[in-house]
Amino acid sequence: MHSIGEMGRASGLGVSALRFYDRAGVLPPARVDPATGYRWYAPEQLDEARLLARLRQAGMPLADIRLVLAAWSGGDTGLVPRLLDGHLRRLERELADARGALSAVRARLGHKENTMTTTTAPTTRLTVPATEFAAALDAVRFAAGTDPELPVLGGIHFDVEEADLHVVATDRYRMAVARASTTGHGGERIRLTVPAPLVDAMRALLSDDSPAVLTVDGDGIELETQGRRVAGRVLGEEFPDYRRLTRLPEGRRIPLDVPTLRTALVGQDGERCALLLTDTVTVADEADEPGTGDLVGVDPAFLLDALAVGDEAMLLEYVGPKAPLVLLRPDTEDAYSLLMPCTLDA
Numbered sequence: 155m156h157s158i159g160e161m162g163r164a165s166g167l168g169v170s171a172l173r174f175y176d177r178a179g180v181l182p183p184a185r186v187d188p189a190t191g192y193r194w195y196a197p198e199q200l201d202e203a204r205l206l207a208r209l210r211q212a213g214m215p216l217a218d219i220r221l222v223l224a225a226w227s228g229g230d231t232g233l234v235p236r237l238l239d240g241h242l243r244r245l246e247r248e249l250a251d252a253r254g255a256l257s258a259v260r261a262r263l264g265h266k267e268n269t270m271t272t273t274t275a276p277t278t279r280l281t282v283p284a285t286e287f288a289a290a291l292d293a294v295r296f297a298a299g300t301d302p303e304l305p306v307l308g309g310i311h312f313d314v315e316e317a318d319l320h321v322v323a324t325d326r327y328r329m330a331v332a333r334a335s336t337t338g339h340g341g342e343r344i345r346l347t348v349p350a351p352l353v354d355a356m357r358a359l360l361s362d363d364s365p366a367v368l369t370v371d372g373d374g375i376e377l378e379t380q381g382r383r384v385a386g387r388v389l390g391e392e393f394p395d396y397r398r399l400t401r402l403p404e405g406r407r408i409p410l411d412v413p414t415l416r417t418a419l420v421g422q423d424g425e426r427c428a429l430l431l432t433d434t435v436t437v438a439d440e441a442d443e444p445g446t447g448d449l450v451g452v453d454p455a456f457l458l459d460a461l462a463v464g465d466e467a468m469l470l471e472y473v474g475p476k477a478p479l480v481l482l483r484p485d486t487e488d489a490y491s492l493l494m495p496c497t498l499d500a
Contacts, residue, residue, distance in 0.1 A: 155185065155194040163424070165203035167210075170428050170451065170498035172203070180220055181206055202227065214241050277371040280339040282319060284379055288360035290321045290332035291353060293489055296459040298350050299325030306391035309347040312368075312375075313396075314339055319368075320488075322396045328456050329478075330463075331396065333488035336368075347393045348375060352386040359384060400492065402480065405473035408435055410481075412466050419461075422454035426496040435470050450475060451496035460491040 162169040175181040176193065181203060183193035195203070202223060209219045218237055225233040291310065299307035304326075311322040319334045348356075356377045360366060366379040376385035408431060418437040419427070428438035432447035450472070460481050461468070471480035475495065482490035 155196060156200065158183070158193045158195070161195045161200070161203060164200055166207045167203055168424055168426060168498075170426075170449075171210075174498070175206065178216065180216065180223065212241065213245065276341075277369065278314075278339060278341065278344055279367060279369045280314065280319070280336045281365045281367050282334050282336050284360040284362060284364050284366045286334040287319075287366055288357060290319070290334040290489075291357050291360075293332035293463045294321050294323040294330035295350075295353070295357075296463065297323040297325060297328050297330040297491065299323075301325070306347055306389050306393055309349045309389045309393075310353045311345070311347045311393040311396065314344040316340075318488075322393070324394065324396065324399075327453070327494045328460070329396065329399065329492040330460070331400070331488075331490055333486075344370060345393070346370065346375065346388040347391070348388055349386065352384070355384045355386075400490075402473050402477060405471045405477070405480070406431075407469045407471045408433065410435055410461075410468045410470055412461055412468055416458065416461055419454045419458050425453060425455075426451050426498070427454045428452075428498055431470070431472055448472060448475070449498065450479065451498040452479065452493060453496060456493055460493060463491075 156164065158169050158172055161167075162172055165172075167175070172181065172183075172193070176183060181199070184196040184199060185194040186192070187194070205226065206219060206223065209222060214222070218241060222234055222237050225237075294310060298310060301307065307325055309323075313320040313322065314336065317336055317339075319336050320331060321334070322329065322331050324330075352375075359377060359379050359382050362380075364380050366377055369376045369378070373388050373390065374385065375388055376383060411434065415435060415437070422437065429450050429452055430436050430438045430447050431450060438449060467484055469482055469484055471482065473480075478492040478494050480490055480492055
């Protein structure tokens with residue numbers, strides 16, 4: 155017999171998904187211990203679980219999955235191809251609809267871009283304390299994207315307004331924002347996105363308390379400190395409006411026991427795990443159903459990245475099951491990370 159944890163790892167479904175499919179009557183365990191409530195699965199259920207995982211990966215509705223599994227286990231192979239073909243045709247229709255909608259969006263955005271006028275921005279110089287700048291870059295670098303289809307998300311966004319330099323990174327599933335103070339800039343707001351390799355080269359120069367001078371000239375940017383310089387070109391695509399992405403209603407703030415949470419997350423080897431939110435934040439036990447509290451799914455590796463750049467005093471702000479989780483320090487609102495939750499029942 156397989157425990158629920160063993161079954162989750164072997165099938166690719168995950169423990170929370172197996173619990174869901176048990177409650178839905180799709181894949182009930184062969185035995186439930188009456189004393190502990192632990193679920194146990196027979197060896198022959200592993201193939202069924204793997205098939206279920208593939209069907210869910212293909213986006214098949216639960217009702218159709220139930221029919222496929224029933225027909226497959228009952229030996230009726232004629233119904234299964236018809237269900238699979240029907241689902242594929244549905245996906246093709248949805249893809250065609252999505253292509254049409256996105257084409258309309260592209261046309262609308264293209265018209266908007268054609269009506270804009272281009273102006274040449276003056277050269278801007280500003281000074282940033284090296285230690286603040288280094289800390290800000292370290293706080294967001296982990297969240298930069300690596301998708302070659304979205305190169306702008308592979309950069310770090312610099313947003314200069316009055317005396318503040320906000321640096322931002324996002325890969326769509328998480329976002330990190332940090333701030334450094336500046337002097338010497340009193341003009342209009344400046345926004346540009348610097349490629350990650352250039353950011354890394356800048357970070358390598360920020361080794362002490364010396365001031366660092368940033369110069370922005372058109373699509374070029376240069377950092378100078380202690381007589382050393384690094385320069386390059388910014389990315390031409392427009393970065394998402396991160397301020398709009400962070401307009402969340404106020405949520406419940408829970409203090410984090412960062413060392414304990416890190417230790418628990420290191421033991422998670424899957425792409426998602428469940429956090430139990432009460433007056434503390436803990437990793438939910440695989441074998442036990444959660445008691446009073448909110449259960450939310452996260453990517454453990456992503457959460458570890460966010461915790462690694464924080465300190466011992468951090469808070470988790472929970473708005474709701476579909477909203478991003480916010481990690482921040484209690485002494486500042488200028489440095490925080492957002493992490494999109496994972497679905498636990500699929």
